[in-house]
Amino acid sequence: MGKAKCAWFDFTSCEGCQIEMTNFGEPFLELLEHVQPVEFREAMSEKAEEIDVAFIEGSFSREADRARLEDIRKRAKIVVAYGACATSGGINALKNHQDREDYKEFVYGKDKDMPHLDTQEAKPISAAIKVDYEIRGCPISRDDFVNVVSQLLHGTEKVYIPSYPVCVECKLRETVCQYDQGGHCLGQIARAGCGAPCPADGIPCEACRGLIDHPNLEASVKVLKEKGKLPARWAESKARMFTANLLPDAKAD
Ligand code: SF4
Ligand code: SF4
Numbered sequence: 001m002g003k004a005k006c007a008w009f010d011f012t013s014c015e016g017c018q019i020e021m022t023n024f025g026e027p028f029l030e031l032l033e034h035v036q037p038v039e040f041r042e043a044m045s046e047k048a049e050e051i052d053v054a055f056i057e058g059s060f061s062r063e064a065d066r067a068r069l070e071d072i073r074k075r076a077k078i079v080v081a082y083g084a085c086a087t088s089g090g091i092n093a094l095k096n097h098q099d100r101e102d103y104k105e106f107v108y109g110k111d112k113d114m115p116h117l118d119t120q121e122a123k124p125i126s127a128a129i130k131v132d133y134e135i136r137g138c139p140i141s142r143d144d145f146v147n148v149v150s151q152l153l154h155g156t157e158k159v160y161i162p163s164y165p166v167c168v169e170c171k172l173r174e175t176v177c178q179y180d181q182g183g184h185c186l187g188q189i190a191r192a193g194c195g196a197p198c199p200a201d202g203i204p205c206e207a208c209r210g211l212i213d214h215p216n217l218e219a220s221v222k223v224l225k226e227k228g229k230l231p232a233r234w235a236e237s238k239a240r241m242f243t244a245n246l247l248p249d250a251k252a253d
């Protein structure tokens, strides 16, 4: 098999996942020996007619982006959405629960009506085109990226995504629970696969890879509030940070 022609595209995002890739080091450089980058706005101006794998970062938040997404889909054999923005709408989806005119005015003041600021609800890339594989996380992890890419280069049809919560991985690495240190955490309803690095670094999990299949969100908000000592509104917002499109209503008692 020759080198796979790979292209990278970005939509509404902070481009942090692309930047994170530059920190992946040795395994990423090894992987590049098996792929041929044919389009990458950050580094080259060429445009490819045929693409084996298109990597898309960022959410679909402007109708004007639909045609560009459809063009990518037409040219690419495989489309991979990577990062929370692309796979669920991510942190951008927080705006779906706010008054759009208010925040445009807050950020852009008198220029809020400029045409290129036209925007809609932030959605995953799959809301506009068919997506073949997803790599979750904010940002994505090196192991996930290398794992997914090596699996799809070998023709695997379905990539394994754990359905158990981050708490499982946190316990396996024997991290002292955030709640036992007077903190708070969403690990009990967050989808695992990352290896629970945040609690190990003393940071609460914020479910950047989405939620487990049947999360008890109400109970989690209650725990955030009662055990984590977060004010009710803050607890609701925490639970919604990366999951705004998945579970819009997270009310505390
Ligand atoms: S998933 Fe996170 S790091 Fe990646 S582009 Fe979106 S906000 Fe940035
Ligand atoms: S720190 Fe978070 S992920 Fe770890 S056991 Fe406690 S709640 Fe679960």
Ligand code: SF4
Pocket: 137, 138, 166, 190, 191, 194, 195, 196, 197, 198, 199, 204, 205, 206, 207, 208, 209
């Ligand atoms: S511990 Fe939570 S916030 Fe941190 S990477 Fe894993 S899922 Fe994301």
